[in-house]
Amino acid sequence: MLRRFSLTTRLTVIYTLVSALVLLGMAWIIAMTVSRHFEELDGDTLQDKIHLIQGIVAKATSPIDLRERLEDSLQNHPGLYVQIDDQAGASLFASSAFRFPDWLVRPPAGLSLQAVTTWRDGEQEYRALSALVPRHDPLGGDLRVWAALDTHHHADFIRSLQTTLWTYLALAAMLSGLLGWWVARTGLAPLRAMKTRAQAVTAHKLDERMPAEAVPIEMADLAESLNDMLARLQKDFQRLSEFSSDLAHELRTPISNLMTQTQVALSQPRNADTYRDILASNAEEFQRLARMVSDMLLLAKAEHGLLLPSAEDISLAAEAQALFDFYEALADEKGVSLNLTGEGYVKGDRLMLRRAISNLLSNALRYTPMQGQVRVEIGTTGALVSLSVENTGAEISPELLPRLFDRFFRADKSRSHPDSDGAGLGLSITRAIVQAHGGVAAVSSFDGKTRFTLSFPAR
CATH class of the missing domain: 3.30.565.10 (Histidine kinase-like ATPase, C-terminal domain)
Known part of the structure; x- marks a missing residue:
């Protein structure tokens, strides 16, 4: 399809597409890097919260005391949700207005919860981490602790960043297209100058030459080749013009002689000897014409590579x-x-x-x-x-x-x-x-x- 467009348009389109792909790749790398950074940051935060809960569990003297300590601590950590179960599966503490998924609380066999787990609930995204915490109250036994973070503040930032990146990508692609068009048009200006010179070449004006000194190095060879071609054409055209003139001159003499002798012979009745002399003279002129045509045919064959000598x-x-x-x-x-x-x-x-x-x-x-x-x-x-x-x-x-x-x-x-x-x-x-x-x-x-x-x- 690009063949239908000018070279400037092709270069502009190609330059714009390449720039857009480069910018798109850079935007994708930025978005992925930021998202990965937030995942690592949330993982570190959840580890800190698990350590905080471990300290609270170590200090609690009873389930009631544990619940009170956790409620006081969670007030200072908005967006943090905690659930603690004993070994029997009974809930000792659960954040209000939040419910951990059943597959997370009671994971199926083979599912490891030692790493950060991410899930979505509607438009909200959460990250959770699970750990076993030793119990120091008289009942003893380990507790299963789940800590989850609401990542809406990260999501808002990523959405804002993506909007900014897409806007920048569109503007940068448009600017790249304009710059690409300007660069292509400026770079191809010597070609337009050569085109103007070429259009000025006619059969009567073969002395035009391409501006080889004023074009870039990449086009200098082309300009020199075109100049050499024009020089050869000028020389050949001049030789052809001279040949046509000389040929007309050479043919005019014998033809004129033939016409004159024939007209004189026909002007009045003559005897047989006179006609015989006139025909003999005409035969000489015809022989001269025949030799000339034969020689010209030989030259034409030689110039076209048709003259094949025997060996x-x-x-x-x-x-x-x-x-x-x-x-x-x-x-x-x-x-x-x-x-x-x-x-x-x-x-x-x-x-x-x-x-x-x-x-x-x-x-x-x-x-x-x-x-x-x-x-x-x-x-x-x-x-x-x-x-x-x-x-x-x-x-x-x-x-x-x-x-x-x-x-x-x-x-x-x-x-x-x-x-x-x-x-x-x-x-x-x-x-x-x-x-x-x-x-x-x-x-x-x-x-x-x-x-x-x-x-x-x-x-």
Whole structure:
């Protein structure tokens, strides 16, 4: 049921119940202690009265003298009742207007009357003690003495104490509830502040952060976690916005070309060769669109963990050498030298790794100037196998390096390169392939050289 209420209400109810239980237990202990104290006090009083009666019996010279002495003594002890019987059961003395119960005067077999006995008569409660007193008059024999006390003054005090305790309990529980509500509301104020900040977060305002410095230690971790989540969301949302913009830009060009060529072809009748040229041009644009869609699908699978590489032993040097043979003609045309050093083995998908290395080599050859150099270095360091592709040429600005692996990103602002019809997805695909193999991709650019490094777990 408490789930329907706010956290402040739950804490208030729980705090009030706990306080009430604690106060109730304390009140019960006080009442029991006072009642036990009165029982012990009445027991001591009855023992004193028994000793007093023993002294009176010792001094009495006859039953008449005993009766007179007891009547004189009882006048000074209100609420004390006495009954004395001889061995034959005949009553020698009994307090007027009071009658001891028959079960007390003539107890059944097995009932001991050596301890204080308590009983009620209507609303009155009595405590009695019995004892055998030696008789010193000429008749001799022991006397059975019963002494009883009326405990109404104790009962009145206990009732007054209970009333006071119950009143205090009710007031204290109410005060505890108010204090509990105030403490809970004050303690949860940082949560309300975090709620206000969270409500201010929108798709156009992702820079809001939780007040981690102004909240208690118990909530600081939560605030930091929420801030980290908001930072990731802001970054991902920004990347998604940039990706949408870049995607629209990349798709607009081939679609615009297709529409323009088609409209021109339909504007007037043309011969078969002209239509054939237009269809061939359209086919190239369709191929470009198909490659772009295929690359985007590959990236989507990689980001969602659906890219599962096969497991086989692969020599990185052999794969790089095979790609050298493929790009040899292009390198010779530009006068670029290709160099390969080192060896390393990894376990993974051969075609996927070859595509990743091919993307780096293609990039390196594209941006390497005439008579430049492309070096591929392979090495093993501890539990990692690394493959680096380094090319000479213009350096890349440090602020652009972190974005080189983003989709559709190009360092040159023209968004295209005269020697390439790529869509700017090559490096993104390379990083996705490396991550699918449990590795990482990095880039650095200094001293007129740009180096891409792929690191994999060793075989």
